[in-house]
Amino acid sequence: MNRLFTGSFLAMCFVALALCAPANAHAATDICSTSAVVTSTNAPNGPTILPNIFDPHGPAARMIHDLSWLVLGICGGLFVVVEGMIFYGVIFYRRKKNDKNVADPRQVYGSNPVEIAWTIIPLLIVFVLTLTTVRTIRAIELTEAPEGALQVVVIGHQWWWEFRYIDPSIPGGEVVVANELHVPINRPVWLRLESADVIHSWWVPALAGKMDVIPNHTNHTWFTAETEGLYLGQCAEYCVNQHAGMLLRVIASKPVDFDAWLQTQAAPAVNDMTVAMGRDIFQEYACSNCHTVKGVSDGQFAPDLTHLMSRQTIASGVAPLDPTTLRAWIENPQALKPGCNMPSLQLDTQELNAVTAYLLTLR
Numbered sequence: 144m145n146r147l148f149t150g151s152f153l154a155m156c157f158v159a160l161a162l163c164a165p166a167n168a169h170a171a172t173d174i175c176s177t178s179a180v181v182t183s184t185n186a187p188n189g190p191t192i193l194p195n196i197f198d199p200h201g202p203a204a205r206m207i208h209d210l211s212w213l214v215l216g217i218c219g220g221l222f223v224v225v226e227g228m229i230f231y232g233v234i235f236y237r238r239k240k241n242d243k244n245v246a247d248p249r250q251v252y253g254s255n256p257v258e259i260a261w262t263i264i265p266l267l268i269v270f271v272l273t274l275t276t277v278r279t280i281r282a283i284e285l286t287e288a289p290e291g292a293l294q295v296v297v298i299g300h301q302w303w304w305e306f307r308y309i310d311p312s313i314p315g316g317e318v319v320v321a322n323e324l325h326v327p328i329n330r331p332v333w334l335r336l337e338s339a340d341v342i343h344s345w346w347v348p349a350l351a352g353k354m355d356v357i358p359n360h361t362n363h364t365w366f367t368a369e370t371e372g373l374y375l376g377q378c379a380e381y382c383v384n385q386h387a388g389m390l391l392r393v394i395a396s397k398p399v400d401f402d403a404w405l406q407t408q409a410a411p412a413v414n415d416m417t418v419a420m421g422r423d424i425f426q427e428y429a430c431s432n433c434h435t436v437k438g439v440s441d442g443q444f445a446p447d448l449t450h451l452m453s454r455q456t457i458a459s460g461v462a463p464l465d466p467t468t469l470r471a472w473i474e475n476p477q478a479l480k481p482g483c484n485m486p487s488l489q490l491d492t493q494e495l496n497a498v499t500a501y502l503l504t505l506r
């Protein structure tokens with residue numbers, strides 16, 4: 144009896160897992176991974192929305208959320224019914240102390256009603272789970288941009304994010320920023336996902352499900368942010384060294400605020416003559432080979448710094464952007480983000496101060 148009990152318990156666990164896994168794989172994995180909470184120097188409007196699939200703030204995330212509850216509900220119900228019957232059998236049909244009857248109980252073979260019941264019910268359950276999952280996936284994985292969508296190209300890099308806004312309304316046609324994605328609320332955002340190196344995964348749980356970011360392959364996803372705020376997310380596909388330090392920040396604001404932000408980003412870099420020395424150092428040292436500052440350098444390897452100071456964090460959300468941290472970062476990036484792809488250029492104190500002063504003018 145004992146062995147039978149353990150056996151059926153294990154079997155049920157496997158069945159429950161198998162039922163949950165395919166439907167939930169999209170939505171409920173890695174719930175425990177969270178983004179580091181960063182203090183910001185110039186906070187966006189609205190609350191900070193943590194990576195939590197149970198707190199959806201847009202249609203795509205809500206569909207995943209509802210489906211997750213349905214799957215959890217069905218699997219939980221099944222678990223309770225089956226385990227309940229097992230416990231009932233084990234407790235009430237145990238052999239009593241003074242029970243002399245050691246023969247097997249009556250065996251039931253080939254009972255049509257029983258066979259039909261345990262074929263039809265699981266079949267129905269699997270049907271419901273499959274159909275609802277397929278319907279949700281189809282609604283989320285749109286193959287064309289929704290009407291009136293803002294289009295952004297997302298490029299995953301080891302270990303930061305590049306965003307390219309492509310829109311005829313932008314002066315110059317394109318705006319390039321890093322790590323902090325600004326979007327207007329209540330307007331669909333259509334993302335084209337590409338990778339510069341290895342496989343990453345885009346995941347801002349309160350806005351939408353995961354989407355892989357694959358080299359030499361373009362994926363698409365979309366979301367609509369319904370409330371103003373700062374949405375945290377992170378890379379959800381192991382991409383070596385600083386995978387955990389590849390955080391995502393989506394700042395959703397009113398359309399007017401978003402437009403104002405976009406105009407600022409489209410403007411050329413500030414050219415402040417009082418920090419000319421810092422700018423010269425930036426150009427002479429390798430900084431300019433890796434980084435773009437529009438009108439000054441055009442390195443494509445690293446984050447665009449044209450409007451660096453309009454961001455709240457550096458190094459993909461790993462550290463707040465303030466003068467002290469910025470200086471420490473330039474002095475030795477490996478201390479703040481070990482293994483990252485920016486070397487320390489061994490600047491002396493004067494050069495370090497000058498470059499930092501220059502970067503601080505790039506609003």
Ligand code: HEC
Pocket residue numbers: 301302303321322385425428429430431432433434444445446448451454456457458459472473480483484485486488498502
């Ligand atoms: C070999 C290429 C390379 C060189 C040279 C380089 N950087 Fe970087 N830099 C990077 C990479 C890559 C990152 C992103 C690191 C990350 O987040 O993982 C970065 C990030 C930064 C950031 C943070 C940007 C942000 O928004 O997160 C600043 C500021 C910066 N670099 C300034 C400099 C300065 C100043 C110099 C010259 C003294 C310099 N870099 C030289 C590759 C380089």
Ligand SMILES: [Cu+2]
Pocket residue numbers: 299300302342343344378379380381382386389
């Ligand atoms: Cu990654």
